[in-house]
Amino acid sequence: xxxxxxxxxxxxxxxxxxxxxxxxxxxxxxxxxxxxxxxxxxxxxxxxxxxxxxxxxxxxxxxxxxxxxxxxxxxxxxxxxxxxxxxxxxxxxxxxxxxxxxxxxxxxxxxxxxxx
Amino acid sequence: xxxxxxxxxxxxxxxxxxxxxxxxxxxxxxxxxxxxxxxxxxxxxxxxxxxxxxxxxxxxxxxxxxxxxxxxxxxxxxxxxxxxxxxxxxxxxxxxxxxxxxxxxxxxxxxxxxxx
Numbered sequence: 001x002x003x004x005x006x007x008x009x010x011x012x013x014x015x016x017x018x019x020x021x022x023x024x025x026x027x028x029x030x031x032x033x034x035x036x037x038x039x040x041x042x043x044x045x046x047x048x049x050x051x052x053x054x055x056x057x058x059x060x061x062x063x064x065x066x067x068x069x070x071x072x073x074x075x076x077x078x079x080x081x082x083x084x085x086x087x088x089x090x091x092x093x094x095x096x097x098x099x100x101x102x103x104x105x106x107x108x109x110x111x112x113x114x115x116x
Numbered sequence: 117x118x119x120x121x122x123x124x125x126x127x128x129x130x131x132x133x134x135x136x137x138x139x140x141x142x143x144x145x146x147x148x149x150x151x152x153x154x155x156x157x158x159x160x161x162x163x164x165x166x167x168x169x170x171x172x173x174x175x176x177x178x179x180x181x182x183x184x185x186x187x188x189x190x191x192x193x194x195x196x197x198x199x200x201x202x203x204x205x206x207x208x209x210x211x212x213x214x215x216x217x218x219x220x221x222x223x224x225x226x227x228x229x230x231x232x
Contacts, residue, residue: 004158034220036220036223041225041228042225042226043120043122043207043223043224043225043226044159044207044209044223045223046220046221046222049220090158090159092220103149103161103164103172104149104161104220104221105161106151106158106159106160107158108156108157108158109156109157109158
């Protein structure tokens with residue numbers, strides 16, 4: 001069964017500094033990996049995904065994520081943080097293939113706080 | 117099409133009452149998912165439909181929970197004899213019918229249930 005771990009409950013970064021939100025996964029086969037963001041009292045918004053190809057994936061709002069197969073990681077990054085990036089971030093994984101078992105499984109989330 | 121729509125946005129109910137939530141997915145999406153999210157946690161998978169067929173149910177979905185998607189369009193999630201532990205955000209998501217559906221889900225804004 002697939003699983004996702006987000007080892008940090010909270011990440012604090014000063015505005016303008018680079019940020020990293022960590023994620024590791026476990027899945028059989030080549031994974032489909034996702035990052036979602038959630039603002040207060042809102043649903044989840046899709047940020048980016050890795051399916052295949054380049055290990056560095058670019059997404060919305062200047063975010064990018066690096067897939068590392070040997071370390072089974074998919075860390076979210078941004079070169080220069082904005083106060084408006086403050087939100088709850090979820091890493092998610094899905095096993096490959098078109099089957100009913102291929103649902104997306106979410107991590108527990110990391111709260112990102114950007115101070116001015 | 118304005119995305120995935122969920123109603124109501126908020127529901128407060130007394131313990132023991134029944135509640136029903138509705139989800140309207142993106143019109144061309146044939147897959148529909150229900151998740152539950154408690155405070156500070158990631159979304160947990162509840163159940164999944166492909167068209168009108170309910171293909172998977174989580175063990176989290178007790179006998180008090182039932183979901184339907186009678187015409188393969190909108191879906192309802194009913195909770196009977198609500199308990200305080202049912203208090204959570206209930207999220208609906210949909211995805212398109214591509215052969216290898218590797219696309220991330222589109223989420224609705226959720227229905228927040230409070231059982232008092």
